[in-house]
Amino acid sequence: MASRKGSHQSRGNGDKYSVLLPTYNERENLPLIVWLLVKYFGESGYNYEIIVIDDGSPDGTLEVAEQLQRIYGEDKILLRPRAKKLGLGTAYIHGIKHATGNYVFIMDADLSHHPKFIPEFIEKQREGGYDLVSGTRYRGDGGVYGWDLRRKLISRGANYVTQVLLRPGASDLTGSFRLYKKEVLESLVERCVSKGYVFQMEMIVRARQGNYTIGEVPISFVDRVYGESKLGGNEIVSFLKGLLTLFATT
Amino acid sequence: MGCSVLDHCVTQEAESTDVPPSLLASGLLALKFPIILLTMTKLLEWVFGVSVIGAAWALVTFDLLNLRLPVAYKEVAWPMPVYLLVVFGCYSLATVGYRVATFNDCEEASKELQDQIKEAKEDLRKKGLKM
Numbered sequence: 001m002a003s004r005k006g007s008h009q010s011r012g013n014g015d016k017y018s019v020l021l022p023t024y025n026e027r028e029n030l031p032l033i034v035w036l037l038v039k040y041f042g043e044s045g046y047n048y049e050i051i052v053i054d055d056g057s058p059d060g061t062l063e064v065a066e067q068l069q070r071i072y073g074e075d076k077i078l079l080r081p082r083a084k085k086l087g088l089g090t091a092y093i094h095g096i097k098h099a100t101g102n103y104v105f106i107m108d109a110d111l112s113h114h115p116k117f118i119p120e121f122i123e124k125q126r127e128g129g130y131d132l133v134s135g136t137r138y139r140g141d142g143g144v145y146g147w148d149l150r151r152k153l154i155s156r157g158a159n160y161v162t163q164v165l166l167r168p169g170a171s172d173l174t175g176s177f178r179l180y181k182k183e184v185l186e187s188l189v190e191r192c193v194s195k196g197y198v199f200q201m202e203m204i205v206r207a208r209q210g211n212y213t214i215g216e217v218p219i220s221f222v223d224r225v226y227g228e229s230k231l232g233g234n235e236i237v238s239f240l241k242g243l244l245t246l247f248a249t250t
Numbered sequence: 251m252g253c254s255v256l257d258h259c260v261t262q263e264a265e266s267t268d269v270p271p272s273l274l275a276s277g278l279l280a281l282k283f284p285i286i287l288l289t290m291t292k293l294l295e296w297v298f299g300v301s302v303i304g305a306a307w308a309l310v311t312f313d314l315l316n317l318r319l320p321v322a323y324k325e326v327a328w329p330m331p332v333y334l335l336v337v338f339g340c341y342s343l344a345t346v347g348y349r350v351a352t353f354n355d356c357e358e359a360s361k362e363l364q365d366q367i368k369e370a371k372e373d374l375r376k377k378g379l380k381m
Contacts, residue, residue: 032366036366064381067378143353143354143356145359152350153350156349221356247293
């Protein structure tokens with residue numbers, strides 16, 4: 001079929017992909033991530049929209065988002081800001097309400113997730129009809145840039161404990177680069193109660209519970225282009241508490 | 251969840267037929283058990299699994315049913331819990347160690363990103379973005 005080979009052909013079969021971008025102080029990164037999204041979606045021909053959910057960033061992220069809207073069009077860049085920092089789960093709920101696509105991408109706006117994987121996510125989803133496709137740093141040629149030995153050890157160790165305790169059927173639970181069918185995301189977010197890393201884990205665990213199918217795509221994770229990312233004792237403790245809660249309740 | 255549906259069925263059935271409700275109730279109680287098995291939390295699965303294995307171990311080691319098993323069985327069974335824990339510990343260390351050692355370092359991804367950032371900034375400046 002000719003349309004499979006042409007990169008500028010429109011993959012018109014009615015699917016539209018909404019990208020949810022919760023932002024907080026991403027004035028520098030937002031234009032770059034939007035530029036990359038427009039580039040890769042444009043090249044692949046899939047229909048899309050980008051929904052920026054800014055939580056009242058004091059650094060003027062919303063203002064930059066408005067400029068981007070003027071450049072790329074109001075049908076492609078939707079702004080749905082909120083007054084203050086209210087958390088990821090509610091940001092997703094808020095974003096879904098305004099999403100006109102039948103599929104939803106969630107990803108980080110700080111350039112740690114690269115939009116070049118988006119066509120791979122979409123192809124993987126179509127290949128298996130998956131309810132959700134999760135980006136994994138731990139399988140295939142997935143990986144991370146910018147982590148020292150300590151960070152890698154903590155990451156792999158925590159993931160191992162999670163695999164033993166929860167047996168979730170996915171290799172990367174704390175990753176947040178994912179593609180969901182819209183109704184699946186809606187149903188899962190309603191049921192999740194945790195925060196932070198554990199929230200992403202809970203989504204996968206509840207998906208497993210609900211017998212949703214999960215596909216995986218190896219991704220590269222480039223940690224913090226503009227600055228240092230810290231993983232201190234507090235985060236580890238709250239991660240373990242969240243993990244044990246999931247262990248005991250699901 | 252499933253259990254309350256069953257309870258409801260019991261009362262409905264009892265009202266509409268001559269079968270004594272207690273018989274139906276005990277019959278349906280037997281059906282609740284598989285449902286509990288299917289919807290167990292991970293914690294309960296572990297508790298259940300450990301209890302079964304623990305019971306089997308105690309049975310063999312302490313000869314709880316007076317089975318008069320050969321002494322060899324007891325001698326092998328007695329240190330099993332500690333032995334299995336040690337094996338699991340070693341396996342865990344080896345697995346995590348291997349995974350850390352083979353964790354991919356995405357050098358090219360970082361380089362590619364840096365190049366694309368430059369390209370993006372240039373293009374956006376042309377399109378009128380003020381950064």
